Amino acid sequence: MSQTILYARVSTSDQNLDHQRTQAEAAGFQIDEVVADHGVSGVSTHLFDRPEGKRLDDKLRRGDVLVVRWVDRLGRNYQDVTDTIRHFIRKGVVIRTVINNMTFDGATTDPTQMAVRDALIAFMAATAQAQAEATKEAQRAGIEANKGNPKKYRGKKPSYDAESLHRVQTMAAEGAGTTVIARETGLTRQTVLRIKADPVAAEAALERWSS
Known part of the structure; x- marks a missing residue:
């Protein structure tokens, strides 16, 4: 049976995990479990090197849905984000974002949908890196x-x-x-x-x- 997991990265004491779950549920997601890393930088730490990031990878199976607030939660830069998303796609995981309600379907086998999906991944990852670089x-x-x-x-x-x-x-x-x-x-x-x-x-x- 498939499951929907929310992954959250809470980097400061002012950021509240409950808010992220509430925001996701307000957007229509039915969350089965929350996996969260606390006090971890998303700029310097690869997802699978974070304490809960590795556990997240172990838990997700084909047909599961991974919910994140935005794609920047999955990597440090363009290459990291795209590599991580494609890693989950190869496992058959569906990735969805709370902001803008984007969907990256790892279960699809339709070549046209796959092409659109891959182009969208590249665009979203580039946008996330551009925003991070502008902030820095x-x-x-x-x-x-x-x-x-x-x-x-x-x-x-x-x-x-x-x-x-x-x-x-x-x-x-x-x-x-x-x-x-x-x-x-x-x-x-x-x-x-x-x-x-x-x-x-x-x-x-x-x-x-x-x-």
């Missing part, structure tokens, strides 16, 4: 510009906390409009729009201020 470049630029004042390294402090960030992501996954989300969270429409447009950068900003 912004951090480096901030450090160079503010070497005399370490407090400025992190940039402008976000107007949201971990709870409101995940609330925005959950409501967006449920299809709520920007105005409704802003009213429910107490954030400005501009802040909600920025989070929706680039959730990876929004989380990175929050992580810089939680360290």
Whole structure:
């Protein structure tokens, strides 16, 4: 019998595992089990070198569904992400993302669907790496510009906390409009729009201020 497993990587004390499960379930996923790595960097550590990443690989079988918030949870860069996704595909695992509801079907044998899937994997992995590199470049630029004042390294402090960030992501996954989300969270429409447009950068900003 197939199972649906949510893999989460929680890198800071401010990130809450329950929020990630709630967000996934709000997007329509029925999660059977959560596998999570705590305090592990996704930038420097390969998935299968993480304590729970190896256990995840051992648990997944053909026909199972692996749910991740976004493909950046599966690797450190373009090559790492694509290699990891294709590893699971060869096992017949279906990978689905909470953000944008992307599906990479490892069970399909239709050549056209396989071609579309592989092109999509490459595009999503490239997007994830580009976002990560843009975030790192912004951090480096901030450090160079503010070497005399370490407090400025992190940039402008976000107007949201971990709870409101995940609330925005959950409501967006449920299809709520920007105005409704802003009213429910107490954030400005501009802040909600920025989070929706680039959730990876929004989380990175929050992580810089939680360290």
